[in-house]
Amino acid sequence: MNDMDIKELQQADAPELKEGVHGYSSETNWVKPENPVTLERLEWFKDQKLALMMHWGPYSQIEVESWILSDEDGDWARKDVDWTSDYEEMKREYFGLNRTFNPIRFQPELWAEIAAEGGFKYLIFTTKHHDGYCMWDTHTTNYRITGSETPFHAHRYADVCKHVFDVFRSKGLAIAAYFSKADWQSPYYWAPGMERGSNTWRGPSYSPGEYPWLWEQFVDFTHEQIMELMSLYGRIDILWLDAGWVKDSDQVKQDIRLGEVVERARQKQPWLLSADRTVGGPYENYVTPEQTIPERPLNVPWESCITIGTQWAFKYDDQYKSGRELVRILMEVVSKGGNLALNVGPQPDGRLPAGAVKSIKELGAWMKVYGEALYGTRVCGPYFTGSCAFTSKGNTVYCTYLYESADEAVAKHVHIPYQQPVLGIELVGSDAELQVERTPEGISITLPDGELNGQTPIAHVFRMQKGEEIK
Known part of the structure; x- marks a missing residue:
């Protein structure tokens, strides 16, 4: 050689x-x-x-x-x-x-x-x-x-x-x-x-x-x-x-x-x-x-x-x-x-x-x-946006809203760039009811006061059901 x-x-x-x-x-x-x-x-x-x-x-x-x-x-x-x-x-x-x-x-x-x-x-x-x-x-x-x-x-x-x-x-x-x-x-x-x-x-x-x-x-x-x-x-x-x-x-x-x-x-x-x-x-x-x-x-x-x-x-x-x-x-x-x-x-x-x-x-x-x-999920647009990671399982769509550091302030209103219709949105790990508003860019979620106090979480995870939205 x-x-x-x-x-x-x-x-x-x-x-x-x-x-x-x-x-x-x-x-x-x-x-x-x-x-x-x-x-x-x-x-x-x-x-x-x-x-x-x-x-x-x-x-x-x-x-x-x-x-x-x-x-x-x-x-x-x-x-x-x-x-x-x-x-x-x-x-x-x-x-x-x-x-x-x-x-x-x-x-x-x-x-x-x-x-x-x-x-x-x-x-x-x-x-x-x-x-x-x-x-x-x-x-x-x-x-x-x-x-x-x-x-x-x-x-x-x-x-x-x-x-x-x-x-x-x-x-x-x-x-x-x-x-x-x-x-x-x-x-x-x-x-x-x-x-x-x-x-x-x-x-x-x-x-x-x-x-x-x-x-x-x-x-x-x-x-x-x-x-x-x-x-x-x-x-x-x-x-x-x-x-x-x-x-x-x-x-x-x-x-x-x-x-x-x-x-x-x-x-x-x-x-x-x-x-x-x-x-x-x-x-x-x-x-x-x-x-x-x-x-x-x-x-x-x-x-x-x-x-x-x-x-x-x-x-x-x-x-x-x-x-x-x-x-x-x-x-x-x-x-x-x-x-x-x-x-x-x-x-x-x-x-x-x-x-x-x-x-x-x-x-x-x-x-x-x-x-x-995560487990058992498949891809779902818009996939990964930097702050949001989307996954799906059947008719359920998850949005994981990520915080880069413990020093990042948690905003009262969280914006999710998801355009498809959903029946409802829940916060995984919490029984609190969410205030949700459809916007031209996606969905605006008002977090409960309990989520605004204390240490910044690694992420908030939202569970959404596909379907025609309730007016």
Whole structure:
């Protein structure tokens, strides 16, 4: 693989990934499934609205994700690597982090309780990131949480995926298994002594077309890992596939025969959704904007994955979004027809960061009262206006009127830009009667005096019934 080949591959990849952040597939690349079970499960998916995402592994010890291993991405990925300038030694140190990873304060039951309290409906958990470290008891590699080199391997919770999946299911949450299709520890992907030498990039260290026998070993290895997860770890609702550069296209020849293994998995789990992110085609059942929200509603199933803090992995001095900020993000996503996956990186000792837990509890307290405006809803114009987020469920329309800060004054008269006729309007969470007046721009609501005193709420949620208005 010469320098020109590498440049072409990087250019082909560029629209999908910039500084570790994935773009998302266009609506034109989405392929509607033919399988009626998959279509039914997509409707289920659109009902859920809120996921808890977790990036966790040995890298939590150094506050950076595995992207620092890629030389080609070093200009941005290594900005927090301040302990060395010897990047070959850094790679060796990184791959040795398994020998010190010992999260003895890991309490999966507490994780699940916090998630349920936060109003989350499904979990997206990193079974394996790009570094290849497996958080389940795989038999394909010793580079795993139950491997003999990891001190945690003898702990009662050593098979992390098993215990996390089991307790989250017991709390009623569905399970999505995050799995990186790339594997930078595998000798079948980053093969030592190949064309690129020690100069690493996110793709393989060789050309799969020139070394097909080596690539086939990687494909078999990947299929075996996926099938372990799909066969031995209970019900999995979503296979959430990262590393969108691993694909078969005119420019990028990294065909892992994904369709073959997904269909094998569906023989065991026919309800399985596949999120082959940024690739498009029949196995990207929904698209996944990252750290962003589309400007307008999308006409395909989608899910924005956004961090509660500032990065995916745990960071000691991270700053976490408040409950108010999380509600605003959530309502913008849902009003545009998407789901929201909020990511928290657990600490290296196994605990969830206190700042993230505080924000999750604030979100959960709000969801406990106003969740009816989200769960099971669909889009409704005018969607999101900045201060108002509209959703609908049958003949019921919800308007979530958002306040940006606790310092914002609550006005006596609230204006809702909704032009369609309604039978009546109620304030969710209150029995107070509302004074309502139709205006040329929409609806003016006079709030009861009790809503004007005290701390500014995160939002007022109005419940409206479609129908001819009572004169």
